[in-house]
Amino acid sequence: xxERGGREQRGRSLETAVVVDLERRGYQLGWIRVGTDLxxxxxxxxxxxxxxxxxxxxxxxxAATWDREVRALHAAADAHPDTRALLVTLxxxxxxxxxxxxxxxxxxxxxxxxGPLRAPLDSSQ
Numbered sequence: 001x002x003e004r005g006g007r008e009q010r011g012r013s014l015e016t017a018v019v020v021d022l023e024r025r026g027y028q029l030g031w032i033r034v035g036t037d038l039x040x041x042x043x044x045x046x047x048x049x050x051x052x053x054x055x056x057x058x059x060x061x062x063a064a065t066w067d068r069e070v071r072a073l074h075a076a077a078d079a080h081p082d083t084r085a086l087l088v089t090l091x092x093x094x095x096x097x098x099x100x101x102x103x104x105x106x107x108x109x110x111x112x113x114x115g116p117l118r119a120p121l122d123s124s125q
Contacts, residue, residue, distance in 0.1 A: 014090050014108055015041055015056040021112050022054070034079055038072035043083075052084040053077055056108075059091035066097060074100045086111075 022029055027044040042054040055073040060066045077085035085103040092107040
């Protein structure tokens with residue numbers, strides 16, 4: 001969870017955990033770039049489900065983090081209307097701002113334990 005220089009890398013560790021879990025569940029994975037400066041962490045495809053876009057973040061409380069993570073996911077969802085768009089955060093508290101478009105949210109604990117790509121999510125839980 002730390003790089004050689006001693007800097008903590010919890011965000012990358014969480015992203016890795018999400019990727020490994022999706023692979024374990026049989027998803028084929030990639031990532032999506034929108035424009036020149038936006039990317040979504042995971043593009044997940046499963047043989048019996050619609051494709052999903054998954055953005056992973058420790059939290060989205062800071063305005064800069066919200067803008068970067070949610071803007072990328074929203075742009076990718078608009079560019080790929082046949083996908084499901086999901087924001088996964090380590091923070092178990094729902095985002096304080098409304099998610100745009102058809103983006104849904106899940107805390108990492110629920111995502112990893114229940115595999116929420118298979119069922120609709122209620123952002124209020």
